[in-house]
Amino acid sequence: MIDPIEKLKKYNQNHIIEMIKVFNDEEKNNIFEQVNRINLDEIDSLYMELSNKEKVLDSNIEEIVAVNKDKITLEEQKEINTLGENIIKNNQYALVTMSGGQGTRLGYDKAKGTFIVNIMPSPKSLFEILADKLKKVKDEFNVITPWYIMTSEENDKQIEDFFVENNYFNYPKEYIMFFKQDNLPMLTEDKKLIINKEKNIKEAASGNGSIFNAMYKNGVLTDMKKRGIKWIFISSIDNILLKIADPMLVGLAEKENVEIATKSILRNSPEEKVGAICKKDGKIYVIEYSEMSDEMKTAINENGEFKFGESHIMCNLFSLNALNELAQKKLPYHIAHKKSEYLNEKGELVIPQEPNAYKFETFIFDSWKYFDKIAILRGKREEDFAPIKNKEGVDSPSTAVDLYNKFYFKEEI
Ligand code: UTP
Secondary structure, three states, X not given: OOOHHHHHHHOOOHHHHHHHHHOXXXXXXXXXXXXXXXXXXXXXXXXXXXXXXXXXXXXXXXOOOOEXXXXXXXXXXXXXXXXXXXXXXXXXXXXEEEOOOOOHHHOOOOOHHHOEEOOOOOOEEHHHHHHHHHHHHHHHHOOOOOEEEEEOOOOHHHHHHHHHHOHHHHOOHHHXXXXXXOEEEOEEOOOOEOEOOOOOEOEEEOOHHHHHHHHHHOOHHHHHHHHOOOEEEEEEOOEOOOOOXXXXXXXXXXXXXXXXXXXXXXXXXXXXXXXXXXXXOOEEEEEOHHHOOHHHHHOEOOOOOEOOOEEEEEEEEEEHHHHHHHOOOOXXXXXXXXXXXXXXXXXXXXXXXXXXXXXXXXXXXXXXXXXXXXXXXXXXXXXXXXXXXXOOOOOOHHHHHHHHHHHHOHHHO
């Protein structure tokens, strides 16, 4: 292994070598452990991405058509459902929950999955809500669905401890597996690593697109193969109306003979901050809300619906073949310009008033471009989507709880 000091020199991070001269041995060792672990080779490619960032032009973008289950015959619905049910019943289906994110908008300082939601009949954590859904799948289909949970450097221990403290929510422990995603360093505008007030190199989870590589590196894909899994549903931690095993979605993927399927819901207003599923250069693509022009947000199609209204709600189904293929691919980085506290070269803490650092993330849906065809099933907001993103207002605990209680306890409200 290359000496950490040499590695820092090689990547022009000499300021760190200077700064740690006054650190004690433990602090120095922490920095060296990070330098050994962090892939500094990436730094140049991260920076390249900043200058390469292509503008998404409306002209490259086309509308897509989703399968709307209300618009297909009952017979076809039944056929698709049966295909999906057979996969679930035959132990060929697994759930992956991505919980490596920081949940900054919610302003909760622990792992988001440990957040307690005040649902009926009694408050539960986001993890427990999912565990309860898995138990329902067990009763309905008579199978124990393997549950893989993606964590990050920042919250891995917290999450595993939470499961131990809660006795794995009485779900069979041997069917629950944790795996850690990678971090990437944050960088200053002049390509330097940042030392934070804890005297660590500032790192952040590298986005949910790092899931493919993380599953491969941590043996998750091998485990899935061993268990005979064919379809893997990957979703976020924070949607309390998530259908964790929807036979319709699985059946549609089987019927359309694709490697990936996704569930959408229809945008409820031009201002709703969700990515839109569309076609870009002939491939299925998610255009981020911030990249959409006003014309795109408001355009209406011949059915009187938003033309770019199929929203991506982090309900993605992948075949094991697709995951194996994606583990070897590189996804583009999305860059956020953020405010990040740091220690200056004199060791003083600086709290910036303006963004001063870049955070780099890859997104799960950028993997779609490697596939020619993706099945899209339009779900229903009131049945499929109650996200907890913000502390208050839209997509907050209170809006999500309302939707949850309405769906599960209609008669009692
Ligand atoms: P979001 O994009 O909503 O991010 O993630 P977040 O971290 O939950 O919240 P904000 O943006 O900081 O407020 C969607 C899903 O992807 C996971 C999240 O945990 C969530 O389930 N995710 C995100 C990861 O697993 N790793 C990441 O690096 C980023």
